[in-house]
Amino acid sequence: MRRYLPSLSALHAFEAAARYMSFTRAAEDLGLTQSGISRQIRNLENFLGVPLFHRSGPRLVLTEVGATYYRDLALSLDRLQEISIDAVRGRSVDSSLMIGTHYTLASRWLPERLGSFIAANPDIPLEIAPALPSVDFETTRLDIAILRGAGTWLHARAIELFTEKLAVVSSPGLIPPGTRLDPLEFSKFPMLQNASRPSLWLHWLRVAGLSYSGRIQGTRFSHNDMLINAAVHGVGIAVIPISFIEPELAQGKLHMPFGDAIPSGDSYFVVYPERKAHQPSIILFRDWLVRQTRKYDRYGASRK
Structure with missing residues (x-):
């Protein structure tokens, strides 16, 4: 059975945007354009069916769902990084x-x-x-x-x-x-x-x-x-x-x-x-x- 998972690119974009509370800084961190970050997060929100950010002009605020999702995602990405490093160095x-x-x-x-x-x-x-x-x-x-x-x-x-x-x-x-x-x-x-x-x-x-x-x-x-x-x-x-x-x-x-x-x-x-x-x-x-x-x-x- 196929796993219910969004794309890793979208998850990276969201985690960076939530960490910096800025699409611009997330784009700089990941080497993407600001519009690319925005598109990835929009795709993620469409996939999940819920908004992750409140947008008020240039200011970003995580929704309640977005804040919970960010905390859990950050831990999961850390763990994914850890097992990848384990595989590389044995x-x-x-x-x-x-x-x-x-x-x-x-x-x-x-x-x-x-x-x-x-x-x-x-x-x-x-x-x-x-x-x-x-x-x-x-x-x-x-x-x-x-x-x-x-x-x-x-x-x-x-x-x-x-x-x-x-x-x-x-x-x-x-x-x-x-x-x-x-x-x-x-x-x-x-x-x-x-x-x-x-x-x-x-x-x-x-x-x-x-x-x-x-x-x-x-x-x-x-x-x-x-x-x-x-x-x-x-x-x-x-x-x-x-x-x-x-x-x-x-x-x-x-x-x-x-x-x-x-x-x-x-x-x-x-x-x-x-x-x-x-x-x-x-x-x-x-x-x-x-x-x-x-x-x-x-x-x-x-x-x-």
């Missing part, structure tokens, strides 16, 4: 790990530690991908993530790793090493801004218990690596999570003339989907990561 995808985290943490904090896991588990393939704290653990393709937040994610389990701590840092060329300044003297120096966390200076003032009514302005950088590089070269001072700048602090390229790092109120957590909670490779990586961060106390970046 082993179960359960033995591999897709790890998601903040881009800067992935490029600066994680590599320093990851070597010991790879050395101890050479048969577990790893893939590192960017992930936002807003990741949907019901549908994500990630196996496990390292995320900043308050510790609550739907459809997921989370274990605290370490407290995020913030410091105002300077290069030795801008402020001599060993100098200790009153924290409010920061206003005497050019201030660098973080476009991805634009309120970070105000947040630092609040958690430091400082009262300041002046203007906070300065060159804005869209990425943490740019901001850190500018601080190292003496362009200005910056508020930076110290987990991002361990090498620069250790090498003396940056220092903390306005006082020690202070907790931001957030922590980093290892987070993984409930539906994958018993996958052996996830448990192995989770436990290794917890052991690594239990001793993570350099520059005051310890657990609470």
Whole structure:
């Protein structure tokens, strides 16, 4: 008996459109035209006999049926991908790990530690991908993530790793090493801004218990690596999570003339989907990561 299945192309088009909530971005992702995406989804809706999107001008909203269909479809496509990978490499995808985290943490904090896991588990393939704290653990393709937040994610389990701590840092060329300044003297120096966390200076003032009514302005950088590089070269001072700048602090390229790092109120957590909670490779990586961060106390970046 022939299976009651729509075309795979139509399913891909719908999954991408629902993930991005945009026909244009779905088309870019799949290498199709916007009209091609629209046609595939129209064909899928005709096949199912129900609308999947409400269309209000350029804005897309999933119908109730569409939202349920998307969640189930995303899981099914993930599973189809997994068994296809299994067939290609001759082993179960359960033995591999897709790890998601903040881009800067992935490029600066994680590599320093990851070597010991790879050395101890050479048969577990790893893939590192960017992930936002807003990741949907019901549908994500990630196996496990390292995320900043308050510790609550739907459809997921989370274990605290370490407290995020913030410091105002300077290069030795801008402020001599060993100098200790009153924290409010920061206003005497050019201030660098973080476009991805634009309120970070105000947040630092609040958690430091400082009262300041002046203007906070300065060159804005869209990425943490740019901001850190500018601080190292003496362009200005910056508020930076110290987990991002361990090498620069250790090498003396940056220092903390306005006082020690202070907790931001957030922590980093290892987070993984409930539906994958018993996958052996996830448990192995989770436990290794917890052991690594239990001793993570350099520059005051310890657990609470």
